[in-house]
Amino acid sequence: MKSISLLGAALLDWFEAVGRAGIFLAQSIFRVPVRFNEAVRLLVQQLYSVGVLSLVIVVVSGAFIGMVLALQGYSILAKFGSEEAVGQLLALSLLRELAPVVTALLFAGRAGSSLTAEIGLMKATEQLSSFEMMGVDPLRRVIAPRFIAGVICLPLLSLIFSATGIMGGYVVSVNWLGVHDGAFWSQMQQSVYFDTDIINGFIKALCFSVAVTWIAVYQGYECVPTSEGIGKATTRTVVLGSLAILALDFVLTAAMFGDF
Amino acid sequence: MAVTEAYIKVQNVRFSRGGRMIYDDVSLTIPKGKITAVMGPSGTGKTTLLRLIAAQLTPDSGTILVDGQNVHALSRSALYKVRKKMGMLFQSGALFSDMSVAENIAFPMEEHTKLTRDEIATIVSSKLHSVGLRGAASLMPSELSGGMARRVALARAIALDPELVMYDEPFTGQDPISKGVLVKLIRQLNDDANITSVLVSHDVEESLSIADHVCILSGGTVIAEGSAAEIQASSDPQVVQFLKGEPDGPVPFHYPEDKHSEEAVI
Numbered sequence: 001m002k003s004i005s006l007l008g009a010a011l012l013d014w015f016e017a018v019g020r021a022g023i024f025l026a027q028s029i030f031r032v033p034v035r036f037n038e039a040v041r042l043l044v045q046q047l048y049s050v051g052v053l054s055l056v057i058v059v060v061s062g063a064f065i066g067m068v069l070a071l072q073g074y075s076i077l078a079k080f081g082s083e084e085a086v087g088q089l090l091a092l093s094l095l096r097e098l099a100p101v102v103t104a105l106l107f108a109g110r111a112g113s114s115l116t117a118e119i120g121l122m123k124a125t126e127q128l129s130s131f132e133m134m135g136v137d138p139l140r141r142v143i144a145p146r147f148i149a150g151v152i153c154l155p156l157l158s159l160i161f162s163a164t165g166i167m168g169g170y171v172v173s174v175n176w177l178g179v180h181d182g183a184f185w186s187q188m189q190q191s192v193y194f195d196t197d198i199i200n201g202f203i204k205a206l207c208f209s210v211a212v213t214w215i216a217v218y219q220g221y222e223c224v225p226t227s228e229g230i231g232k233a234t235t236r237t238v239v240l241g242s243l244a245i246l247a248l249d250f251v252l253t254a255a256m257f258g259d260f
Numbered sequence: 261m262a263v264t265e266a267y268i269k270v271q272n273v274r275f276s277r278g279g280r281m282i283y284d285d286v287s288l289t290i291p292k293g294k295i296t297a298v299m300g301p302s303g304t305g306k307t308t309l310l311r312l313i314a315a316q317l318t319p320d321s322g323t324i325l326v327d328g329q330n331v332h333a334l335s336r337s338a339l340y341k342v343r344k345k346m347g348m349l350f351q352s353g354a355l356f357s358d359m360s361v362a363e364n365i366a367f368p369m370e371e372h373t374k375l376t377r378d379e380i381a382t383i384v385s386s387k388l389h390s391v392g393l394r395g396a397a398s399l400m401p402s403e404l405s406g407g408m409a410r411r412v413a414l415a416r417a418i419a420l421d422p423e424l425v426m427y428d429e430p431f432t433g434q435d436p437i438s439k440g441v442l443v444k445l446i447r448q449l450n451d452d453a454n455i456t457s458v459l460v461s462h463d464v465e466e467s468l469s470i471a472d473h474v475c476i477l478s479g480g481t482v483i484a485e486g487s488a489a490e491i492q493a494s495s496d497p498q499v500v501q502f503l504k505g506e507p508d509g510p511v512p513f514h515y516p517e518d519k520h521s522e523e524a525v526i
Contacts, residue, residue, distance in 0.1 A: 038370075126354035133314055133348045134368045135340035 021218045028143040028217065042145040050111045050146065051153030057106055058157045059164050062094075065102060066165030069093055070172040074179070083173075084183035088191040090169040091162075095192065095201040096257065099162040101249050104208035107154050108241035112216035115146055116237040119220025120230035128221075143217050150213030151206070158205035200256045207252060211244040267292035267424065267456040268313060273322035275305070275312065282308055283319070284480040290473070295450050295457040297471035297488075299464065301502060304477045306460040307351070310426045313458070314346060315339055327423065344372055347417030347425040351432060353409040355401040361388070361412050362397040368419045387415040391445060407438030411445070418449060424456045425449070431463040439463070443470055464503055468492065476502060 073089040119142065122128050131138040166188075173179040192198070216237045223233035268290035275283040282305040290296045298306050311317040313324055315331040323330050329342060355364050365384045369375055375383070388394045391411040401409060410430060417425055427446065431439045447470045450457045461467045468474065468488045476484040476491065476499055484491055484499045491499065501509030 122357075125357070126350045126352050127356055129316060130348070130350060130354040130356070132316060133343055133346065134371065135343040136368075136371050137336075137340070 020222075021214065024139075024143075024218055024221065025147075025214050028139050028147050039145070042141070043149060046145045046149035047153060050115070050149045051157065054107060054110050054153065054157060055160070057110055058103055058161050061102065061106055062099070062161035062164035063168035065098060065161075066090060066094065066168030066170075067172045069098070069165070070169035070177070074173055074177050083177070083179055085187050086169070086173045086179055087166075087184035087186075087188035090166055090173075091188045091192045092197060094162045094165045095197045097201075097249075097253070099158045099165065100201050100204040100208060101245060103158040103161045103205065104154060104212055104245045105242055107150075107157065107209070108212045108216070108238055108245065111150065111153070112212050112237045112241050113234045115150070115213070115216040116220040116223070116234045117230055119143070119146070119217060120223040120225065120233050123221065123223065124225035124227075124230060143221060147213050147217050150216070151209045154209030154212065155202050155205040158201065162201070196256075204249065204252050204256075207248055208245050211248060212241040215241045215244060264291040264294060266290065267327060268458070269323075269325040270309075270313075271323045271325070273312065273319045273324065275308065275317070275319045277308075281480050285322075286477070286480070286482055287322075288475050288482050288485060290456060290458055292456050293450075293454045294472035295446065295459060295470055296473040296475065297459045297461060297467040298475045298477065299460075299462060299467055299502070300477035300483075302462060304479070306462075306477060307428050309477070310348065310428055310458065310460055313426065314343065314348065344420060345423045347420070347422040349410070349413050349417045349425065349427045349430055351429040353401070353406075353413040355404075355409055355413055355416070357401050359401075360397070361393070361399050361401070361404070364401070364412060365416045365419050368416065372420060383419070387419055388412075390418075390449070391415045392441070407434050407441070410434065410438070410442065414442075414445060414449075418453070418455075421453060422455065424458070427457065427459045427461070429461055430459065431461055431466050439466055442466075446470055464505075478502070 069090055070086055073086045074083055077083045077085055077089070119128075122142065128138045128142065131141055170184060174181050174184055219233040219237045219240075223229045266289040270286060270288045270290075273283050273286045274281070298309055300306055308317060312319055313326060313331070315324075315334070318332050324332060326342060327345070331339060331342060334342060355361075356367065359367065362381075362384050365387050366380045369380045369383060373380075384397070385394060388397055391414055393408060393411055393415070396404065396408060396412070401412070404412060414430075430442050430446070434442065443466050446457060446459065449455060459467060459471065468491070471488050474484070474486060474488055474491045475482055478498055484494055484496055486494075492503065494500065494503075498510045500506070
């Protein structure tokens with residue numbers, strides 16, 4: 001009996017936390033800053049901090065993953081004499097799956113953890129309380145621009161990841177392994193569809209961006225305002241964010257590409 | 261002390277956190293235009309009192325009236341309007357780390373007034389001058405010493421010319437010169453602008469030197485209230501122990517243990 005009641009209590013706690021996080025998200029989205037210029041300034045600042053500063057890791061990872069994919073794909077395709085199909089393999093793997101998922105995982109590690117730590121530290125140093133005492137809602141001043149910037153940046157970063165991955169794969173397969181240049185691009189052009197491949201990949205990245213940024217800002221806002229509390233919240237952001245990405249990926253892939 | 265109008269009335273407030281009773285039926289008044297020092301041993305909930313007055317925390321029961329308004333019954337927007345009349349000096353300073361000193365002080369004016377940039381710059385300069393830091397306008401918070409950060413935070417707290425300024429442990433961690441400067445500034449600001457000041461501190465000497473009215477909290481209740489002279493003349497053993505810093509007395513040194521942990525030790 002005791003274990004059942006403990007399980008029930010844990011479930012209730014979980015539902016309460018999800019409900020609280022939902023209210024928090026709704027309040028953050030609908031309370032945009034009153035002054036338009038200030039809203040734009042804060043958003044641009046966060047687009048830089050969350051998006052532009054994540055570019056290096058995304059571009060480098062994208063290029064290497066594209067190169068590795070080309071090497072692996074070529075070695076298998078060459079056995080069947082269809083090494084020209086490496087362009088198709090690269091584009092579909094990246095656009096449908098690898099770019100949204102890997103970019104989101106990298107985003108959770110770089111930008112998500114940074115958002116949690118920054119907001120947590122603002123809480124620990126009473127900056128959030130200070131906003132409240134000045135009659136300024138911290139949700140609209142601190143949380144809303146960070147959340148919106150995260151949601152905008154991740155899908156764009158995912159597209160950049162795909163582009164650099166394809167370029168990395170091109171260098172390896174065409175310049176190094178000798179795949180025909182025209183065959184590489186024409187195979188890709190024939191098999192990649194804008195609506196099923198590019199748009200679906202973009203939608204995946206958009207869903208991941210909402211999940212990861214929501215988790216990151218919520219963990220920062222609700223953390224225990226101590227060094228240990230901020231550390232734990234940052235870890236939770238990366239762990240929960242990564243799990244959410246992988247679980248969502250399965251659901252979205254089944255919905256988009258599953259042949260039931 | 262002459263009878264003065266009350267700016268804040270704390271009436272029969274009970275407040276508990278984490279199963280521990282912080283306030284058990286506390287009532288006190290903060291007179292308008294005066295400096296009120298709220299003192300007491302560490303852990304008695306002095307900072308909690310400021311957060312209750314600012315409605316950042318909600319009491320379990322009882323009411324807190326600020327300038328006649330029950331702050332816990334207000335809507336969010338009405339509460340934010342009331343908070344524009346309040347300034348708070350946080351224990352950590354709580355300066356916005358991504359803004360310079362001048363931007364920190366300008367921030368509340370940019371948010372709540374329609375002043376031009378030039379007008380705001382003039383006011384920022386005058387507020388910084390009043391705390392003796394006009395030359396530090398372009399510095400970032402990370403470049404300030406603890407005492408300087410506290411003074412900048414004070415300049416920001418008074419940026420909107422509030423009616424009420426709350427000081428949370430303003431002297432903690434300050435060197436004797438900084439303490440002296442802060443004591444002088446708090447007194448001067450209060451007198452010049454007729455502000456109501458609430459000073460939460462356990463620094464007996466500094467607090468009693470500037471306070472018009474003193475409340476001493478201990479064990480979840482108000483154990484003494486009156487002018488600085490009346491408090492100093494008190495023969496209440498708890499007050500005497502606190503003012504003289506005696507280790508032995510009615511205020512326990514040990515944190516209370518619950519029954520289960522007592523049994524575990526035995």
